Amino acid sequence: MSSSVSIPVPIQQIKASTAPITLALVGAPNCGKTATFNVLTGSKAKVANYSGVTVDKRSAALLGHSNVNILDLPGTYSLKTASLDEEVTRKVLFGQMPGESVPDGIIFVADATNLRMSLRMLLELKSLGLPIIVALNLSDVAHSRGLVVDEAILSDELGVPFVKTVAIKRKGCEPLMRLAGELIEYISGSDKPIHFFDSDSDTHTMYQQADDILSRAVTSAQRLPKWHERLDQLTLHPVIGVVILLMILFVIFQAVYAWAAPLMDSIEWLVGSVGTLLMQWLPDGILQSLIVDGIVAGVGSVVVFVPQITLLFLFLLILEDSGYLPRAAFLLDNLLSKVGLSGRSFIPLLSGFACAVPAVMSTRTIPSHKERLMAIAVLPMLTCSARLPIYALIIAAVIPSQTVLGIFNLQGITLFILYVAGTLSAALVSWLFKRFHSAKSESSAFPLLMELPTYRMPNVKHISGELWDKVSAFLRKAGTVIFTLSVVLWVLVTFPSAPANAVGPAIDYSFAGMLGHLIEPIFAPIGFTWQMCISLIPGLAAREVVVAALGTVYAVGGVGDEAINQTLIPIIHAQWGLATAFAFLAFYVYAPMCLATLAVIRRETKSLKQTLAITGYLFVLAYTMAWIVYRITGQIFGF
Amino acid sequence: MSVTLSPSYSTTTDAPTLTDTNASPVCSLLELKKRQPAIIDEIVANHRFGEIDGAISQRLKDLGFLPDTLVHIVAKGLFGKPPYAVQLSTGAQFSLRADELMKIKCRAITSA
Numbered sequence: 001m002s003s004s005v006s007i008p009v010p011i012q013q014i015k016a017s018t019a020p021i022t023l024a025l026v027g028a029p030n031c032g033k034t035a036t037f038n039v040l041t042g043s044k045a046k047v048a049n050y051s052g053v054t055v056d057k058r059s060a061a062l063l064g065h066s067n068v069n070i071l072d073l074p075g076t077y078s079l080k081t082a083s084l085d086e087e088v089t090r091k092v093l094f095g096q097m098p099g100e101s102v103p104d105g106i107i108f109v110a111d112a113t114n115l116r117m118s119l120r121m122l123l124e125l126k127s128l129g130l131p132i133i134v135a136l137n138l139s140d141v142a143h144s145r146g147l148v149v150d151e152a153i154l155s156d157e158l159g160v161p162f163v164k165t166v167a168i169k170r171k172g173c174e175p176l177m178r179l180a181g182e183l184i185e186y187i188s189g190s191d192k193p194i195h196f197f198d199s200d201s202d203t204h205t206m207y208q209q210a211d212d213i214l215s216r217a218v219t220s221a222q223r224l225p226k227w228h229e230r231l232d233q234l235t236l237h238p239v240i241g242v243v244i245l246l247m248i249l250f251v252i253f254q255a256v257y258a259w260a261a262p263l264m265d266s267i268e269w270l271v272g273s274v275g276t277l278l279m280q281w282l283p284d285g286i287l288q289s290l291i292v293d294g295i296v297a298g299v300g301s302v303v304v305f306v307p308q309i310t311l312l313f314l315f316l317l318i319l320e321d322s323g324y325l326p327r328a329a330f331l332l333d334n335l336l337s338k339v340g341l342s343g344r345s346f347i348p349l350l351s352g353f354a355c356a357v358p359a360v361m362s363t364r365t366i367p368s369h370k371e372r373l374m375a376i377a378v379l380p381m382l383t384c385s386a387r388l389p390i391y392a393l394i395i396a397a398v399i400p401s402q403t404v405l406g407i408f409n410l411q412g413i414t415l416f417i418l419y420v421a422g423t424l425s426a427a428l429v430s431w432l433f434k435r436f437h438s439a440k441s442e443s444s445a446f447p448l449l450m451e452l453p454t455y456r457m458p459n460v461k462h463i464s465g466e467l468w469d470k471v472s473a474f475l476r477k478a479g480t481v482i483f484t485l486s487v488v489l490w491v492l493v494t495f496p497s498a499p500a501n502a503v504g505p506a507i508d509y510s511f512a513g514m515l516g517h518l519i520e521p522i523f524a525p526i527g528f529t530w531q532m533c534i535s536l537i538p539g540l541a542a543r544e545v546v547v548a549a550l551g552t553v554y555a556v557g558g559v560g561d562e563a564i565n566q567t568l569i570p571i572i573h574a575q576w577g578l579a580t581a582f583a584f585l586a587f588y589v590y591a592p593m594c595l596a597t598l599a600v601i602r603r604e605t606k607s608l609k610q611t612l613a614i615t616g617y618l619f620v621l622a623y624t625m626a627w628i629v630y631r632i633t634g635q636i637f638g639f
Numbered sequence: 640m641s642v643t644l645s646p647s648y649s650t651t652t653d654a655p656t657l658t659d660t661n662a663s664p665v666c667s668l669l670e671l672k673k674r675q676p677a678i679i680d681e682i683v684a685n686h687r688f689g690e691i692d693g694a695i696s697q698r699l700k701d702l703g704f705l706p707d708t709l710v711h712i713v714a715k716g717l718f719g720k721p722p723y724a725v726q727l728s729t730g731a732q733f734s735l736r737a738d739e740l741m742k743i744k745c746r747a748i749t750s751a
Contacts, residue, residue: 078701082694116729117703145730203700224730229713232732236714236724330714330734333722343722343734445687445738447695448722451702452732 021068021187022101023180024093026125027109028117029075030323030453032137035167035462036109037072040180043465055088055364063177068184071103077117078203079124082449083367093128104187105131107180112142112164113222113454115149119210120203122158127201132160133183135176139164141456147222149214157213168459228455235327245328252315256308256388257415263307271300290490293555298486298548301568302478305389305544306471312385313470314463316354321458325350326450333448339427340434342368343448345375349426352382356597360604368446374433376601377614378426380592383419386543390588391418393547397572398581422589425621482548485538489552493534512553526587526626527580527639540595543588578637583630591622663747668725669740673715677745679708685742696742703727704743 025040027033041060058072073092074085081090088097095102108125110118118136125132136151151162163179166172235241275296282288319325325347333343341349344366352359356379363379366372383391395411402410492512508517515537516530523533531553539546547568554571572581592598592615602611665680682696682704704710709728716722721737 077698080694080697080701082698114729114731117701117731120701120703203697204705207700207703207705222730232713232724238715238717326734330722330724333734333736334716334720445685445689445736446691447688447698447739448734448736449695449698449702449739450734452724452734454730 019067019188021105021184022071022103023062023068023105023107023183024071024073024103025107025109026073026089026093027075027137028077028111028114028121030451031075031109031111031118032167033072033075033109035459036107036135036137036165036173036176037070038462038465039167039173040070040107040177055085056361062180062184065181065184070107078121084364093125093130103130105133105183107176107183108132108134109165109167110134110136110162112136112139112147112149113145115142115147115214115218116207116210119154119158119213120206122160123206123209124201126158126160131183131187133176133179134158134160134162135165135167135173136162137165137167138456140166140169140172141454142222145222145225146220147218148220149218151217153217154213157217168462224454231455232327232452235324236330238331241327241331245331248319248324252312253416253419255315256312257412258409260307260311264304267304267306268300271296271304275300286494289494290487294486294490294552295483297551297555298489299478299483301393301547301551302389302482302544303475305392306474308388308392309385309474310467310471312388313354314467316351317463317466318458319350320347321456321463323453323455326452329450330452339431340374340437341371341430342366342446343450345371348375349379349382352379352384354385356380356382356384356594357600360597360600363604370437371446373605373610374430376604377433377617378430380594380597380601380614380618381422381426381429381590383422383589384543384594386594387588389544389547391415391585393550393568394572394576394581394585397569398576398578418585418589421586425590429617429621477542478544481541482545485541485545486548486552489534489538489549493553525630526623527577527583527630527634528587529576529580532580532584536593539593542596543594546588546593577634577639579630579634579639582633583626586629587622587626589622590618590625592618663749665744665746667741668710668712668743668745669723669737671712671745671747673712676709676711676748678748679704679706679710680744680746681706682742683744685738687738695739699739699742702733703729703731709748710743710745 025033025037027036037058037060040062042063043060055074059069060072062068062070071092073089076086076089078086079090079093081087091097092100093103093106106125106128108122110122112118122132122134134154136149136154142149151164155162161179161182163175165176235244275292278292278296279288282291326343328350329343329346332346336342336345345363348359348362348366351362359379359382360376363372363375366375392415395414399411399414404410404413489512492515493510495510497509512534513530516534519533520528520530531550535546535549535553538549550572551568554568554575576584598611598615601614602608605611668677671677682699684692684696686692688695704727711726712723713726713732714724721740722734723737723740724732725735725740726732
């Protein structure tokens with residue numbers, strides 16, 4: 001505020017127009033709230049933490065208004081909440097969340113395809129006494145189903161401005177942006193409103209009110225289209241539905257394994273060429289070794305897997321966006337309850353096949369504490385995308401590429417077995433937990449109560465945005481963490497160099513060599529060589545790093561000129577026995593070799609004891625299974 | 640009088656009157672066949688849920704399972720076992736287990 005202002009303006013108004021304003025984005029799950037958030041803020045969500053709760057706080061500035069913060073609250077069906085996520089929304093709106101003041105206004109994202117419930121929610125929100133504007137989202141879907149509703153009448157009746165929005169379309173939110181601007185002016189210009197809380201608003205009464213209003217605002221009701229009902233008859237059918245689900249899972253598996261192959265080969269060729277080029281270009285010596293054996297071998301071994309990981313994420317995103325996943329959860333509820341979980345855990349478990357870290361976080365939507373803990377405890381066993389490089393490398397190195405029964409590839413079958421092993425182990429452990437626990441505590445029933453949202457076309461813009469985020473995060477990880485670890489590891493395997501009268505390979509005398517030989521006795525019973533032992537350590541940062549580490553260790557340790565710059569596969573093929581390779585695979589099916597997962601488990605369970613227990617049982621399982629596999633394979637095929 | 644399943648906002652004119660459903664006794668949604676239209680009578684307690692029963696009743700009501708609402712089962716599990724996919728007259732669909740269905744008391748609507 002400048003002291004040379006010539007136009008007399010009330011001081012309060014000047015302060016108010018630049019004072020920070022928080023607008024809460026509220027809505028039911030599946031109503032397009034996230035898409036709306038992305039449009040309002042340009043998808044620049046900052047993720048922070050609410051104090052004392054492990055729910056993410058997503059917020060970002062409204063486009064064009066740097067002082068306005070949009071807070072994306074977790075989706076909820078009502079202010080009478082059922083799970084941890086929903087609790088947070090309620091607490092923030094009531095001003096009961098420590099560290100957060102009551103929002104200045106609410107942007108309510110209503111689902112036009114379920115107007116009745118949306119109006120009921122709005123009536124509930126009105127009792128908070130905060131200024132509200134309503135984005136009637138999915139209005140294109142509702143319109144295509146025959147809904148004709150006059151939002152002006154809705155605005156009149158409810159005393160709250162309504163605009164129709166189509167959050168996934170570029171122009172679909174312009175009215176909302178304008179309305180948001182008006183809301184901000186309103187909030188800036190007025191005193192803080194008095195909040196009153198209408199405690200016992202009867203749900204039945206609210207619905208009757210909603211029905212009443214809709215009878216005036218809606219001139220033509222919507223109908224679920226025929227194709228929707230017919231599709232659901234198939235996908236929800238106890239037999240056909242399961243077949244469809246299995247087919248979908250099979251297609252994803254095939255795509256990730258087989259379709260990515262040509263692209264992976266190209267990248268591998270590229271990495272190889274870069275290595276060769278640099279070798280010719282750089283003078284022999286330490287620098288050449290660092291760059292070729294450390295960085296290129298290290299980072300290159302991991303970057304090769306970008307196509308596979310991209311395809312995996314792509315399929316999962318399409319499934320999620322389409323609204324199909326709750327149908328799969330419906331089909332699997334029975335099976336999952338038998339092992340102590342439920343349909344609600346299906347989506348977190350499925351995302352565990354991509355990465356356990358967000359999967360563990362998404363278990364927050366599971367209302368039952370017991371079930372949530374069990375889901376978290378078995379999630380690390382599901383074959384995450386980071387294990388793919390390890391599996392693929394070793395399978396390519398030790399399993400011959402034969403065709404079995406005319407159509408199945410032996411390598412593909414092995415990969416499939418590994419996936420199944422992880423899944424079945426998770427089911428078995430969960431079942432054991434259930435047997436053990438129900439002996440102790442009473443088991444009162446728990447509801448399923450999941451919404452089956454309408455099918456929708458997966459949104460290309462949203463999916464490509466998310467995919468880009470995930471792939472660039474992966475590449476960034478490769479560029480930073482893996483790069484750094486590769487360099488560090490290279491240093492450890494190169495220095496100190498072998499003394500003049502050295503007998504064995506130079507690498508034996510390095511720090512890494514010494515450390516590896518030190519740990520080797522622990523892993524000798526399961527057949528691990530010291531090079532594998534030393535690679536396990538950086539593998540804790542991210543599982544893919546094991547491949548990078550093996551790349552560096554073997555590249556530097558190569559004896560003679562031909563050995564340098566050989567890719568890993570021939571090396572492993574030559575140096576690892578079958579039993580060792582299988583034991584390594586078995587170890588990685590179970591071992592919690594990922595600090596990020598352990599860290600998020602600690603965060604979500606809020607209990608060091610439980611985290612250590614989970615880590616412990618997984619390591620015991622990993623070592624035991626590796627030992628069993630090593631001995632059996634050794635007996636059959638020789639060590 | 641046959642009843643269409645399109646959402647009816649004017650519950651006084653389009654909904655079936657009591658005389659149509661008088662003959663049907665109150666039963667839980669669990670006992671109905673697939674696609675059998677029914678009208679909800681009330682949400683009752685189910686002690687299998689223990690302390691959270693009240694919260695579940697509330698959540699069912701919040702989702703729209705209220706008296707005088709049309710509902711029908713869309714899908715059942717293998718051999719008619721749980722879970723069940725249930726559709727309200729508004730088109731909203733939910734997956735529910737047997738215990739939740741037992742809380743929803745309704746009357747079957749028979750077309751005359």
